[in-house]
Amino acid sequence: MTGEVANETTPGTRRVLNLSLLLTVGFALAHLLWTVLDLRGEGLNWPGTSFSLGVLYAAALTCALAARKRRASAPAWRWIALAVGVYALADTGYALVEARAGTVVTPSVLDAAYLAFYVLFMLGILALPHQPLRRAEAWRLTLDTGIVVGALGVALWYGALALMLGATEAGLASKLVNLMYPVLDLCALGLLLTVIRRDDRFPLEGGMLALGLAAFIAGNTVYLFMDANGDFTLGLPVDLLWTAGALLFAVAAWNSRRGTPASRPLTTVTQITTRLTRPLYAAAPYLGLAVCFALSLHSQDENTLAAHGTLWGTAAVTLLVAMRQIVALRDNTALTAQLAALNASLESRVAARTAEVEQGHAQLEAHARELAWQAHHDQLTGLPNRAGFLIALGEAVDRQTQPALPGEEPASLAVLFLDLDGFKTVNDTLGHTVGDQLLIRVAARLRGSLQPGEFTARLGGDEFMVLTPQPPESRAQQVLELFAAPFDLGDRPVRVSASVGVSVYPDSGRDAESLYMHADVAMYEAKRAGKGAARVFMPPADRAARLQAEVENQLPGALERGEFSLHYQPIYGLARQITALEALLRWDSPALGLLFPGHFLPAAHGTGLDGALDRWALNEACGQLSRWHAAGHSGLRVAVNLSPAQFAHADFVDTVDAALARHALSGAALDFEIDAALLAGQEAQAAAVMGQVRERGVRWALCGFGARDSALAPLLQLPVGVLKIDRSIIGALDGPAAVQTQARRGVQAITALAGALGLGVMAEGVETRAQWQAALALGCDHAQGFWLGHPQNALKTTALLAHSLEQPVPDAPSHVV
Template sequence: MVIPGEQPFYASVTGNAPELDACRILVVDDDASLRRTLPRALAREGRSFDESATVADAIAALERQRYNLILLDYRLPDGTGLDVLDWLTRHERDEAVIIISGEDAIDAAIGALRGGADDYVRKPYHLAQLQRTVESTLHKTTLEHANQAMSQRLRASERLHRFLVESSPDLIFTLDTEGRFTYINPRVTQMLGYERASLMRRPFSTLVMAEDVDRINSLMFARGNTPGESFNVELRLRRNRETLIEGGVESTTVSLTGIPMPGSKGRISNGLYGVARDISERKRAEEIITFQAYHDQLTRLPNRVLFKDRLELAIAQAQRRTGALAVMFIDVDRFKLVNDTFGHAEGDTLLRGIAARLSTTLRRGDTLARLGGDEFTVLLPDINHPEDAEIIARKILEALSLPFRLEHGDFRATVSIGIALFPRDGDTAEDLTRHADIAMYQVKRSGKNAFRFFDTELNAHYRERIALENDLRLALERAEFELYYQPQVSMKQHRVVGMEALLRWNHPAHGQIGPATFIPVAEEMGLIGDISHWVLEQACAQLALWRKEGFDDLRMSLNLSPHDFSRKDIVEMVTECVHRHAVPPAQIEVEITESMMMQDTIGVAAKVKAMREAGLSVAIDDFGTGYSALAYLQKFPVSTLKIDRSFVRDLDGPSTNPIISAITGIARGFGLHLIAEGVERAEQAETLRILGCDIMQGYLFARPGTAAQATAWLEVAPQPAMPH
């Protein structure tokens, strides 16, 4: 690693110097014989020699090459050896120099040594003396070079480590045995806003937030601290208030690693080395993630998980104190209408507004949570009486009485509230929430915009409902459904002209169950489509069988659920089944309710028209109960009207039945078939006959029966005893 602004230490040490394992020697002497003999006398493995006779030649050689050693004669033809020494000094060269001279004057030796020569040998000399001087000088030079390289390495290492510490993104510091700063790097200014000089000799604890002081002191000054054994802790360091901008955070959260430093004896701590890393961003991210995990993102309210945690804690506290609490389950009425009409953005605005108003009705210790969609829950701890929860419920209804201003206009929101009490209605979070939910649904079914407390009868009802749902899911698979048939009798022809297929469920435990009990459940569960398809298949198959037995003109009536008409392929499903069983379409009559006809929310008219174009008959069941069906007969090309049993039940005579008279007139006017259902008495049948209704069905003729019983009725039509 190279420190900015510095050269690598190895470059300054080696430069262009010769390698230490190869020794190059320059012999400078005007005596040619000496220049030849010295290399032979000083020859060693790895040594090489160059020679020069003058100062100029020597300087030229030095400009071309670096040497480990120069053997330099004092007297030269163009100067003295001092000239070479002077050149070496000016050019900051580090070659070792031994002056070889015949000068007797001491001044020559002094001048040479002062000029930078490493040694001085006077001529004549013994060869051994020269060899020792050369060996000693080379050895000393090698040591000096090694020492110089080591010193430069140490200086470079020191610069490197100082650079790393001074430039570290972490706060690095040392403390003495009393916890006072002895060193702190510049990062402290950026991290905490202090000048580091102002912190020297100050206790580290002055930077620690008061809540964390005891904890960090217990770690720093623990008796068991051993040099080299580190500890890690998260704490908050105080920022310099003088440098804080308005609204700035007063502390920085750091992850601190502390390492006790060895003292003079190697086992007693001599202070602390610390590294503190700023983890504020990480902690903020963790807080955001934690908040998102336990809060609803739209309303910022606690979510289902956090509500359950708080409820379980409140239950535990109430059990210890023998106290009570309440749980509310709140559902927004008609919320889907807002989403479908104005869009989900407006729906979100409404939910935020509702959450804000709900919050204003609660006490300080209460918890309001959003479970999802338009469902909210409320925890009311520490209530003394059920009336306390009732007061809150009334406040909620009142708070929502004013309209909410949405982008497309005002909307008045109402809610249905179910309330469960601890310990009366349950002792677990799941039971209390579920029971409050059950009570809320009862409010929904009773008209909405109200509250209700849970009671055990509701629980029993819902347990039965769940059991019924579970059994209903398996009813088709277990072949528990059966079609019963009720004859439609022509009074003029004295025979059965039609059969209405009526579904029964042969429950293995509860016996036969009528459609009024399980069809609404099947519609809510989304099973009605499969059940209707089964009814259609069975009815068509039975009609095909009766046709083979000779009853060619028999008509089969069957009921379809309003939910069936939400299917895009309802017409194709019916016509395909009819064709597959080779039944004339006109002999299949599909019954729809008058209320479904009047609402026409799912394009019923278009599907009825398609059925009629396919040749199928379509009857309006319970005709007359809507009181406005006449306007829809132009729109719906139906083929049959069925007079509702509520009109037939009260028949006493022709003069007292204007509604039935009107219905018979409507049927004649539109050219429609007319069937009266629910005929139970002979007087009713006679009155209907007089009013112009020929085809009837009801207990007067036969109760719904099996296919075998229905076959017998086809052979011998059931006849009522008519009054005279």
């Protein structure tokens, strides 16, 4: 039975239920033992009757207590307890009447009590929990039960009832009352079977109730025969049938205290019983009909009450079977229609769901394609982006590594890196919208100029790439020509150029990353070369050699063409004021860009131009210093770097005198700086020249002191006035603790040596506040470096002097504009 929930009961209630069942079992065993002894000749009836009544009353108590244990089945067990109790009272009355009168007349009030048992028992059956069924299933189950009960009735009629009714001389009322017993027995059994068959699993309590009811039916049948012949009295062995039925009712009630079987063996038995009873349930109606037909055939030649009743009963059972088949047929038709409708509905839903899934799959594929496109393309121009270009470049490099087919020339591979010149100006002056339109037009020109096997992309900003198998230099020139015509942006034409860097496989690299980076490097070389140009990447050694060759080629005539200039870096004293400026030579070559002395002085020395450059720098520095003096900066000094070649010229001192005289300067306004490492072997000659110059008031500074090539001997031979501590030592003043300690000791040693020799000390290469503060604290008189001020042209230096000559050093380094 399903849907039951146990009540919250106390252990005392459970003990009373167990004791009640034990009492029932005890009375049943006593009744059985007494009956056996009585059969052996004891001759006493009342003890057996007492035991039989005890079983009935104890069983009624057990059923009543079970009603307190189960909520869902409580009404059923109350009705069954009441039914068994009424039966026990009827038996008690029967025993009292028989003991007093010797016999019990039928019908009587006791028959009403006995028959009430069946009514109450059937109410209990109806109250048992059971599963709801569809109307067709309920009709079919009812008809199946009716067929089985009808077949049992026919068999019972033919085998017993017809003979009993025909043999007795009792009145019609007595016969009707006696006939009501088997009829109600069969009705109760049929109703119980109907309820039991509603459950999916085998209901153990229902089975025991059915067996108990079958025992009552057997007892009632025997009683009818014996009563019809006047042979029935209480205490006979037939009483054991009612005792067994009552005991089964009690065990069923006690077992109902569990919702499911408690033990594994019991569960196994239940499952096996279910498998056995299901086919029996299915075949029972047809077996019943077969029994009826067999009895009809057996009695076809008889003209008795039993034969006639059997014939009519068989007809009734056949009618029930026909009705059952009609109901089954209609139910199957309805189920088939429902199944067809359900199948159609499911097919419709599956088709709709399949369409939705396919549509969703198509949308996902479209979205995936869109995301893949977005991941590898630029949203503004529609060209492939950096990721897309790197994929294409990697595939192209992979193809280069594959061996060429016989007779086929291997294809070349080059990367062109484009960067627009002046794009920032377009954005700043015309706005970002115009800048975006310009990028779109540039992308369109590149896309339209693509040749077979080429690939173009926008990396971002104003950077574009072209992957080409064409000859790289001629293709780069073709790309540059794309920018010759202005870009039409509606109401205004805009002109921009491009700088192109080229890398070639395998000379510039054998993998995609190297080709990409080297094209970028080559593009910046094109920018430095004056923009609007293309440069092919070369390895560092080749690039250095090429640069040196270009320097040597461009250097002759550069001085005459006015390509050299001086930049001035401020020098600060202890009072945090600018006391001097160092003049630094710069070469602004139209072909090579802005070059520092280290790039061109070796070539100038090799061609003998270093002397001319020194004289030009001296004259230019003195002229600028004269103008600053005239502007009010009379205490300002200027330091000029000299090459050792000047000491080989006999007229160098005259050159100095002429420069000072030409610009009305005293020698005290001029400093000369020289690297002692470059004087190796020329100390004696240099000392003589330096001494003559010093007599004019000019001060000499020894540069790079403390570096690896420094030596103490020049200090003892040359008329030096200032030591400039090398930037490598100054830069270590705020380095790691161990390095910082050694640098501080080195600076202290140099300042102590300078003090002992009567020399000034200057720190060069100061790039942080900590270095500035440490240099001053360790005894340096002057300092210069990027933190204090970058080298700038004369115009910007003039502005700096106007604002900073009399002001303290700022907290942050000067900024080059």
